[in-house]
Amino acid sequence: MTESANLHVTHPRITVLGVNPGRPPFRIVEIDGEVVGEATGLVDVLEVAARAGVIVHDADDPEVVHWVGGDKFKWKPS
Numbered sequence: 583m584t585e586s587a588n589l590h591v592t593h594p595r596i597t598v599l600g601v602n603p604g605r606p607p608f609r610i611v612e613i614d615g616e617v618v619g620e621a622t623g624l625v626d627v628l629e630v631a632a633r634a635g636v637i638v639h640d641a642d643d644p645e646v647v648h649w650v651g652g653d654k655f656k657w658k659p660s
Contacts, residue, residue, distance in 0.1 A: 592645045596631055596638065600651025603659045624654045 619630035
């Protein structure tokens, strides 16, 4: 039987969903699967996470933040 020595599968605690049209456009932020707020920019994501007790040191780390429908620079609807 062959098994990988490293079966470490991570699920990021933070998920930032796709852009919702609005004035201004926004993205829903989830932590541990629960909606915790809305963000209109990266700073909002960091603030929402900090209020929930999650400190983000690297917003590009896929083990920390899962960006749906675009990365940290996507804040306008397509």
